[in-house]
Structure formats: structure tokens, C-alpha cells
Amino acid sequence: MLPGMPAAREDDRIQRIRATIDAIPAGRVATYGQVAELAGLPGRARLVGKTLRELEDGTLLPWHRVIGADGRLHTEGASAAVQAKRLCAEGVEVDGRGRVSLARFRFAEG
Numbered sequence: 001m002l003p004g005m006p007a008a009r010e011d012d013r014i015q016r017i018r019a020t021i022d023a024i025p026a027g028r029v030a031t032y033g034q035v036a037e038l039a040g041l042p043g044r045a046r047l048v049g050k051t052l053r054e055l056e057d058g059t060l061l062p063w064h065r066v067i068g069a070d071g072r073l074h075t076e077g078a079s080a081a082v083q084a085k086r087l088c089a090e091g092v093e094v095d096g097r098g099r100v101s102l103a104r105f106r107f108a109e110g
Contacts, residue, residue, distance in 0.1 A: 028107035
């Protein structure tokens with residue numbers, strides 16, 4: 001829970017973030033900031049990251065579709081390999097430096 005925030009309000013924010021991530025279609029990516037914006041939480045990219053870090057093992061939420069504003073995968077180690085593999089399986093190209101072209105693969109709502 002965030003300091004000073006009622007649990008119900010934080011739960012609502014997390015649910016909005018999760019619903020936004022779930023709406024990113026296969027073959028597309030969104031940045032942490034974009035997810036926050038689409039969830040009605042502008043400027044809360046770090047909350048998106050916190051939400052993703054706290055996901056339960058085996059989640060069906062497509063967490064791998066969320067990347068940094070610079071197009072980089074912001075996971076590390078085995079998680080980065082899993083993220084890259086899942087993105088590639090969906091047709092998203094990840095270069096050797098762990099970057100995705102936002103110009104080609106960014107999710108555009110609407």
C-alpha cells in the first residue's frame with residue numbers, strides 16, 4: 001500500500017493499471033507512462049512499475065508488453081529473456097540491445 005492512501009483507492013488504481021495492460025493487444029507494446037496515462041493516472045509510471053513487480057507468479061496479465069519510454073525492456077536476467085521471447089513470439093522485434101521500435105510497435109488506442 002502507498003503511504004497515506006486508503007487501501008480501496010490504491011486497489012482501484014491497481015485494477016485500472018491491470019485492465020489497461022490487459023487491453024494491450026498481442027504484437028503491440030506500451031510504455032509505463034503510456035499505461036499510466038491510459039489508466040487515468042498521468043505521471044504515475046512508477047506505480048505501473050510497482051504493480052508489475054508485485055504480480056503473482058504465473059499471472060496471465062501480458063506484463064511483457066510494457067516497456068520503457070526509450071523502447072528498452074526494463075526487466076533483467078531471466079525475466080528479460082522471457083520478455084523478449086514472448087514479444088518475439090507475438091511478432092514484436094527486439095534488437096540485440098533489448099530495444100523495441102516504438103514507432104513500429106507502440107499500441108495506439110482507438
